[in-house]
Amino acid sequence: MVRFGVIGTNKITGNFIEGANELGDFELTAVYSRTEKKATSFAEKHGAKHTFTNLEEMAESKVIDAVYIASPNSLHAEQAILLMKAGKHVLCEKPLASNSREVQRMVAASRENNVLLMEAMKSTVMPNMQKVRENLHKIGQVRRFVANYGQYSSRYDAYKEGTVLNAFNPEFSNGSLMDIGVYCVYPVVSILGKPSSIKAEGVMLESGVDGEGSILLGYDDKEAVVMFSKITDSHLPSEIQGENGSILIDKIGSPMNVKIYYRDGSIEDLTQSQTHTMMYEAKEFIELIQSGKTESTINSYENSLLAIEVMDEARRQIGIVFPADNR
The missing domain is CATH 3.40.50.720 (NAD(P)-binding Rossmann-like Domain)
Structure with a gap:
């Protein structure tokens, strides 16, 4: 035990x-x-x-x-x-x-x-995301990873009425990128590695955190598009596009359904039976x-550092500053 x-x-x-x-x-x-x-x-x-x-x-x-x-x-x-x-x-x-x-x-x-x-x-150690990694070679040369997650925050109504709860308070290093965007950034860098360029845009709220945003990550032969929001819902899936087909992931933060759509029109269902997501x-x-062991090979130090470095640069470009940055 x-x-x-x-x-x-x-x-x-x-x-x-x-x-x-x-x-x-x-x-x-x-x-x-x-x-x-x-x-x-x-x-x-x-x-x-x-x-x-x-x-x-x-x-x-x-x-x-x-x-x-x-x-x-x-x-x-x-x-x-x-x-x-x-x-x-x-x-x-x-x-x-x-x-x-x-x-x-x-x-x-x-x-x-x-x-x-x-x-x-949680997403990266779930069976369905592991199936994505195991079958990535089937779609050929990867050209684009679109990672999308939009979830209207249960705290946003209070924010609009003038009450700034923790979710929208920079004192707690919160906001859309940190709370939602990380679910997109982490699997992208864990699969594609370190990007050669980062371009970020976002919508800032008066409290000092971002409500939503997007990041374009450049690689030598591919790109990743990351979209995230705490002030709107999104029902779009995420997708890894390759020259021979695309892998469709229903929910990047908690993948429950994963399929390969090949260029010839055939579909391969990679979905695994899963229990409680956590x-x-x-x-x-x-x-x-x-x-x-003192380090996971999946949620490794390298992947955690890559993800936070991307988010640091995205925050710099968007203009998100936390008190923790000055400690």
Whole structure:
């Protein structure tokens, strides 16, 4: 069994626990929250025996082996480094940190303390995305990757009425690119590698974060088009276009249906049967711990750094600045 603590008592943490509970070697033992009331309520709901309101005490605790971090983006680096210095393995929600400088510090802490650090990018470890990678050669020379994700935020109505919640607050390193765009950028760079050029545009909101945007990534013989939004919905799929056919991915953030459309008109269904979408990241993470490894080959340090470097440059061009950038 791998004994987990969680940071964050939000919906995504509950979803992670639900998915991880499908594994026989996951055990939730501790919950951290800034308030004892929230920590206790969440722990009782999910069956954890221990609660913490002090992160240092949690880091030094003997009741956990690993921690899943789902706090605001701006807190990821500080919390993860503290935990890794105490010898805890860390599964950290995407984006891994506010900027590439913080990610580099997190990777260094992982290596120095010989513990596992992995970005909780669920899509890339799901069976359907693995099928995309395994069958990419079938579409011939790749020429374009169109990655699209638009999801109207449940917090946007409040924003339009004058209440700036965390999702639209630059203090927490949030906004459309960080919260939604990362689901597009990460698989693009994990499949195509480092781009030779980056061109970004976006719609800025008065709070100081972006509501939506797009990025054009240039490569020597191909390009990637990334589109993301927190202020509109999109029902367009994502697509990898090759000279012999195209791979259609229904949802880039959580691929449930994947097909190859060949130039001769034939269609090959690559779709795999899948269980809870957040189970796969927990499975990957736990198996790495059990095998004594400190880095995933899928959600690797290289891919996390590539993704955040692309987002850093996109933010620079769009004009998105976080307080974390000046720390």
